[in-house]
Amino acid sequence: xxxxxxxxxxxxxxxxxxxxxxxxxxxxxxxxxxxxxxxxxxxxxxxxxxxxxxxxxxxxxxxxxxxxxxxxxxxxxxxxxxxxxxxxxxxxxxxxxxxxxxxxxxxxxxxxxxxxxxxxxxxxxxxxxxxxxxxxxxxxxxxxxxxxxxxxxxxxxxxxxxxxxxxxxxxxxxxxxxxxxxxxxxxxxxxxxxxxxxxxxxxxxxxxxxxxxxxxxxxxxxxxxxxxxxxxxxxxxxxxxxxxxxxxxxxxxxxxxxxxxxxxxxxxxxxxxxxxxxxxxxxxxxxxxxxxxxxxxxxxxxxxxxxxxxxxxxxxxxxxxxxxxxxxxxxxxxxxxxxxxxxxxxxxxxxxxxxxxxxxxxxxxxxxxxxxxxxxxxxxxxxx
Amino acid sequence: xxxxxxxxxxxxxxxxxxxxxxxxxxxxxxxxxxxxxxxxxxxxxxxxxxxxxxxxxxxxxxxxxxxxxxxxxxxxxxxxxxxxxxxxxx
Numbered sequence: 001x002x003x004x005x006x007x008x009x010x011x012x013x014x015x016x017x018x019x020x021x022x023x024x025x026x027x028x029x030x031x032x033x034x035x036x037x038x039x040x041x042x043x044x045x046x047x048x049x050x051x052x053x054x055x056x057x058x059x060x061x062x063x064x065x066x067x068x069x070x071x072x073x074x075x076x077x078x079x080x081x082x083x084x085x086x087x088x089x090x091x092x093x094x095x096x097x098x099x100x101x102x103x104x105x106x107x108x109x110x111x112x113x114x115x116x117x118x119x120x121x122x123x124x125x126x127x128x129x130x131x132x133x134x135x136x137x138x139x140x141x142x143x144x145x146x147x148x149x150x151x152x153x154x155x156x157x158x159x160x161x162x163x164x165x166x167x168x169x170x171x172x173x174x175x176x177x178x179x180x181x182x183x184x185x186x187x188x189x190x191x192x193x194x195x196x197x198x199x200x201x202x203x204x205x206x207x208x209x210x211x212x213x214x215x216x217x218x219x220x221x222x223x224x225x226x227x228x229x230x231x232x233x234x235x236x237x238x239x240x241x242x243x244x245x246x247x248x249x250x251x252x253x254x255x256x257x258x259x260x261x262x263x264x265x266x267x268x269x270x271x272x273x274x275x276x277x278x279x280x281x282x283x284x285x286x287x288x289x290x291x292x293x294x295x296x297x298x299x300x301x302x303x304x305x306x307x308x309x310x311x312x313x314x315x316x317x318x319x320x321x322x323x324x325x326x327x328x329x330x331x332x333x334x335x336x337x338x339x340x341x342x343x344x345x346x347x348x349x350x351x352x353x354x355x356x357x358x359x360x361x362x363x364x365x366x367x368x369x370x371x372x373x374x375x376x377x378x379x380x381x382x383x384x
Numbered sequence: 385x386x387x388x389x390x391x392x393x394x395x396x397x398x399x400x401x402x403x404x405x406x407x408x409x410x411x412x413x414x415x416x417x418x419x420x421x422x423x424x425x426x427x428x429x430x431x432x433x434x435x436x437x438x439x440x441x442x443x444x445x446x447x448x449x450x451x452x453x454x455x456x457x458x459x460x461x462x463x464x465x466x467x468x469x470x471x472x473x474x
Contacts, residue, residue, distance in 0.1 A: 290463060304455040
């Protein structure tokens with residue numbers, strides 16, 4: 001199917017959680033004509049490969065605000081989209097393995113309380129009551145927030161697409177953007193593998209690929225793709241409710257509604273680039289660390305192991321800003337591995353920007369120019 | 385009731401209903417929403433049957449339905465076996 005000469009108010013590039021949430025909020029707020037372009041099938045990018053965790057337990061105001069307001073939206077979303085997103089608030093348990101790490105987590109909790117988040121500091125024994133398979137040796141303390149959650153990335157994408165189509169928007173898969181027709185400082189046309197589309201406004205929501213879109217526009221976005229690996233086990237009866245994570249060990253794992261355990265571990269040696277192949281480093285290091293934390297899981301079988309990308313900025317915080325080169329382009333990228341969880345609020349903010357409304361939170365902290373001006377403080381709460 | 389996916393007990397009716405509900409055009413998408421092909425059999429049992437169902441519903445030739453990418457490990461492996469933990473089999 002070829003497309004050509006169609007005109008839209010808004011063209012969103014990338015049908016991941018950020019792109020679809022933006023289209024959904026745009027239509028919900030009264031926007032009329034929007035199309036979302038996806039180069040592959042729905043879920044082929046980073047959303048469809050992620051662990052599905054949602055938390056407000058962050059270490060910087062920028063991420064805490066986005067996450068908290070996103071959970072407010074997540075809580076209502078299954079009803080709004082009239083679909084089962086497998087959204088469940090089973091909490092996040094964050095483990096500290098040294099005095100220094102315990103101090104950082106305590107500071108994070110202190111910061112979170114300032115923003116009205118009810119995170120708690122637990123003793124190792126209290127943590128074990130919540131996750132009975134936990135090996136408490138070596139754990140100094142844990143932090144826990146019951147409002148943290150999980151949802152199915154796939155179900156969320158498909159439910160959003162269905163709702164967007166019901167509201168009059170379009171989602172076009174297997175349509176890759178290969179260039180732009182720019183006049184002066186404005187994009188006039190978006191050129192795809194299936195023809196060109198005219199647009200008033202364009203959103204770059206392409207995550208790991210956003211630097212490539214930036215380049216087509218003559219803009220150098222400080223976003224690099226890093227491969228991250230993840231695995232899923234066979235199904236087990238219900239063992240524990242929260243997502244369990246450790247920043248120092250780089251591991252996260254949770255049990256899904258059907259009983260599988262899903263989890264990943266970050267490889268500190270990973271270099272930026274598009275390396276999609278799974279490695280042999282991962283199964284060994286993941287199994288070793290997981291069995292230290294939850295020894296009983298040594299008996300459980302790994303079923304599948306795959307990779308996805310974190311699109312990482314120099315401070316591991318997002319970019320939500322107008323392009324510095326082209327007047328009618330907005331970038332929503334750089335979520336550094338945590339885009340799915342904050343996508344509801346990001347979608348809302350970008351929709352407000354598209355409709356010429358003032359964003360409901362101050363977007364200055366998410367600006368592109370902060371990198372050039374050297375105003376960056378790295379987020380401490382990144383995992384995986 | 386015809387069971388197609390024996391790992392997740394997914395029936396032919398559920399597959400057809402899901403394809404129609406979400407306008408699904410590829411097996412990669414169907415797999416992500418129903419978990420078909422992602423169970424212990426890794427799709428060895430269900431994928432050929434699903435291709436035949438999709439080809440019928442979508443009016444496409446079976447050759448035009450992309451086969452989902454296989455994921456390692458090819459067969460299930462106990463986590464303890466990756467680190468030579470002999471207790472894994474106790």
